[in-house]
Amino acid sequence: MSPLEKLFANLPRLPSMPRVVQDLIASLCKDDVDIGSLVAQVKQDQSLSARVLAMANSSAYGASKKIGAIDQAVTMIGLSALRSIVIASGMSRTFAKVEGVDMKVFWRHAMISASVARVMGKREGVNPEFAYTAGLMHRVGQLIIHLAHPGVAKQLERAHAPTGLEMLKVERSLIEVDHCEVGSELALHWNFPPEIQNALRWYVEPLNPAAGLLAAVVHLSTQIAQRLDNGETPEQIADELDEAVLARLSLERADALWRIESCKDLPAATELLM
Template sequence: MNPLEKLFADLPRIPSMPRVVQDLIASLCKEDIDIGSLVAQVKQDQSLSARVLAMANSSAFGVSKKIGAIDQAVTLIGLTALRSLVIASGISKAFAKVEGLDMQVFWRQAMICAGVARQMGKHQGVNREFAYTAGLMHRIGLLLIHLASPAKAQQLSAPDTPSGLEFIELERSLLGLDHCEVGAELALRWNFPPEIQNALRWYVQPLNAEAGPLAAIVNLSEAVTHELLKGEEPEKISVLLDPAVLAKLSFSRADAEKRIEACVDLPESVEALM
């Protein structure tokens, strides 16, 4: 049994996806999904309904009076936002509690990264909903590592733990695998599209020959997210981005800065939904 098979065998259980999320994942390439059926499923989930109403009533939509009906909220926020919210809610609920991790911090960072990835994917020939989902899930393998090997996982959570390739090397030295491999395998088992599986597998190594453009987008998005959370300005953030990764996407720094500018309010808007 290789290390990846052993990790999944050691899991108390493999988290499952709610049916509504599975349906949405299957519909990511479609625009003609049954909105009525989706709204009906949302209404059956109190937590999800609350988040849909919170989004509709947020400052981003500038409504003059409070919206209290799910149907009205869905009409206002639109299919794209609804898909994102349902997918984010479903995936985060699958990992409601993981020992050793602050899940609110984890999902806040993930949701900001997802929003940045959608913006970074604009005009890059990628499915922007794939970009959102890959950004949301980019570190999900780390959750499985904590669930399967909590003692070893604690060594990955020290304040001086490295990042990027050094972090992957540390994971491999401890476990014989890394969170990118684990996340890609989970995406495979959850029947996510191959492009998302590839992005999760290679986002830390976006210049690898096997890495697709979505991996590069997630790589940049994670870097942008960290800087946004520190309150840095778009111009400074764009200068910090890896020029080789920008080149892979045919991004100029001006392109990157423009997309980052569109993301500066994400930390605040995500906070309102947590």
């Protein structure tokens, strides 16, 4: 049994996604989405319904009067926003509580990263909805590690909060696998598209020959999200982006800058999804 198989075998149970989220993930690859069916499922979920109505009635959409019907709300916000709400809600409820992890902080960063990834993912060959989902899930492997090996997770917490490649090295030294491998394997179990599986596997190492464009998008987006949330300006962030990763996406720094500028209000907007 491989270290990855051992880790999943050590889980008390494999987390499962709500049916409506599974259907939405499947719809990412389709042009002819049955919105009526998705709306019907949202109506059956009080939490999702509340979030959809909250977004439709937010200042971002400028409704002239209060919207109280889900059908009208979905028409107002559109399929893309509906997907965001359902996928984000489904993920956060699947991992509602993990010992040793501040889940509010975890999902806040994940949701900002996802929204930035959708913007950064509007490149040739990159599906922006895949980008959103991969950005949302980029650290989900860490949650699985916490669930499967609580003791190891405590050691990781004492490892002076390493990031990037250093984090992967620490994880591999303790359990022979890292959260990128674990996240990719979970995406496989959940039947996520191969592009998302690849992005989760390589987002920390976007220049690896095996990494697709989506991995580079998620890599940049997680960094941009963190720094936006820290209050840095778009100019400061753009100046620090890795030149090689930008080149991987054929993205000029000036182009990256205006995309970051369009994301500067995302940390505040993320509250609508939480």
